Amino acid sequence: MREKILLIDDEEVIRSVATEILTGIGYIVETACCGEDGFQLLLNSSYDLVITDIKMPGLSGIELIEKIRTDISSDLPIVVITGHGTIDTAIESMRHGTQGFVLKPFTPSELCSTLEAAISKSRTIREKIKLKALFPVLEVNKRMVAETNVSTLIGIIVEEAAKYTVADRVSLMMVDHDGGLQLKAIQGVDLPDEDERYGGSYRLAEWVVKQGHSFLLCERSMAESPFNQNSFNEQISSILSVLIILKGEIIGVLNLFHLSNDRIFTNSDLELITILCGQAAIAIENAQLYERTESQYFSMISTLASAIEARDRHTADHAARLARCSVLIGEEMGIDNDHLHIIATAGLLHDIGKIGIPDHILLKEGKLTSDEYEVIKLHPEIGVNILAKMGDMEQVKNIVKHHHEYHSGEGYPVGLSGDNIPIGARIIAVADAFEAMTSTRPYRQAMPLERALKEIKSRSGSQFSPDVVNAFIRVFCRHGIDCMNKVSLYGRFNIQF
Numbered sequence: 001m002r003e004k005i006l007l008i009d010d011e012e013v014i015r016s017v018a019t020e021i022l023t024g025i026g027y028i029v030e031t032a033c034c035g036e037d038g039f040q041l042l043l044n045s046s047y048d049l050v051i052t053d054i055k056m057p058g059l060s061g062i063e064l065i066e067k068i069r070t071d072i073s074s075d076l077p078i079v080v081i082t083g084h085g086t087i088d089t090a091i092e093s094m095r096h097g098t099q100g101f102v103l104k105p106f107t108p109s110e111l112c113s114t115l116e117a118a119i120s121k122s123r124t125i126r127e128k129i130k131l132k133a134l135f136p137v138l139e140v141n142k143r144m145v146a147e148t149n150v151s152t153l154i155g156i157i158v159e160e161a162a163k164y165t166v167a168d169r170v171s172l173m174m175v176d177h178d179g180g181l182q183l184k185a186i187q188g189v190d191l192p193d194e195d196e197r198y199g200g201s202y203r204l205a206e207w208v209v210k211q212g213h214s215f216l217l218c219e220r221s222m223a224e225s226p227f228n229q230n231s232f233n234e235q236i237s238s239i240l241s242v243l244i245i246l247k248g249e250i251i252g253v254l255n256l257f258h259l260s261n262d263r264i265f266t267n268s269d270l271e272l273i274t275i276l277c278g279q280a281a282i283a284i285e286n287a288q289l290y291e292r293t294e295s296q297y298f299s300m301i302s303t304l305a306s307a308i309e310a311r312d313r314h315t316a317d318h319a320a321r322l323a324r325c326s327v328l329i330g331e332e333m334g335i336d337n338d339h340l341h342i343i344a345t346a347g348l349l350h351d352i353g354k355i356g357i358p359d360h361i362l363l364k365e366g367k368l369t370s371d372e373y374e375v376i377k378l379h380p381e382i383g384v385n386i387l388a389k390m391g392d393m394e395q396v397k398n399i400v401k402h403h404h405e406y407h408s409g410e411g412y413p414v415g416l417s418g419d420n421i422p423i424g425a426r427i428i429a430v431a432d433a434f435e436a437m438t439s440t441r442p443y444r445q446a447m448p449l450e451r452a453l454k455e456i457k458s459r460s461g462s463q464f465s466p467d468v469v470n471a472f473i474r475v476f477c478r479h480g481i482d483c484m485n486k487v488s489l490y491g492r493f494n495i496q497f
């Protein structure tokens, strides 16, 4: 139960008798001795029902009802309590949208049955409103389905569930490979206390998974479960624990908690969250599939990249080092995550065309003749031809094709200049040069870092885009030589290479 009722009557005895009857059957009752005080309480707090006397000094019952309807709510249930003398006025009050009246003196059952009827009517109205809320849930589905990152998606599910039910706490746990539960997201809890507070939630989720169906627990039904208030180290008034089921298999549990006494979950909350969880299950499966495909794709790309480097062991790891540095420069320039992935892929593949350059030229340790250099210059376009068969990689191909263009327009293969060069290609050009300068080759030592930095700066505006050089310098100041190492990307991007 736990509906919160405001009782307004100037007679002390009526207030105390009615309060005793109503609290006895589980309602929360607050009282006011006049219309003005009652109205003030209504402004400051929310109630599920108002009981008001008609004849009161000051603001009369009818005036109060009119004020409630105009200033507070057009559908807050109101029950009128009145003596025989004002029965006509009471009937008149029905025209203002009251839900019933009780004649003084009343028996407990008269009072209770009128209230139950009014409250049940208002519950039905509330249920209808909740069902209307289903439409936005369908909108949420679009948001969930569009998300391909599993952790971001789980965050969206928790956020939306909290929004729709006004829950104080929401947590989502996923079933791991061993059948255990892993907490994936929480809202409404301070993280330092997470373990202590969430001990009870784990046990609850484990129990719900074991039972094999979702639960709506209020104080009364909690007593029939293995849980009580003490299970959670804090006051819990109502719990909604909904299974996330995919193709008949439980993959997770969404737990929602109301902590305060004046809120409980309803059956329509349960229905709403069950629908949300059904959609969430499909969205999670999609995102997991996407992540798996993406990691397979990246390992294929890495294999291709190592095929290039296998021909020249001295340049081992060049592409991966350059790609990591390029991602950091791109992030520094405000490039979004999707495009950073494209830049990373292009970085790994930028020299794939070298597969088509004869060994005696590619691996020559002395100075190249101008004819040999012309052959080397073919590698960006050979690379594009190799990638042509790989389907949807237009932006990657474009970066690979132009990674040797110069800001001044004097590069190859096309002679593009300035901003006409794809941003990814401009970034890779700087990272490529820096990686090559700072790595030792059999025919030369690695250049000292300061000299390499000076060299990059000196080519800003001629070979390299000044914006990229500036971003690179900021990245270098932050990470030093580590800007090309794996550690620089840990926990920040969903990229493994």
Ligand SMILES: [Fe+2]
Pocket (backbone or CB within 6 Å): 350, 351, 379, 403, 404
């Ligand atoms: Fe190249």
Ligand SMILES: [Fe+2]
Pocket (backbone or CB within 6 Å): 318, 350, 351, 432
């Ligand atoms: Fe390179």
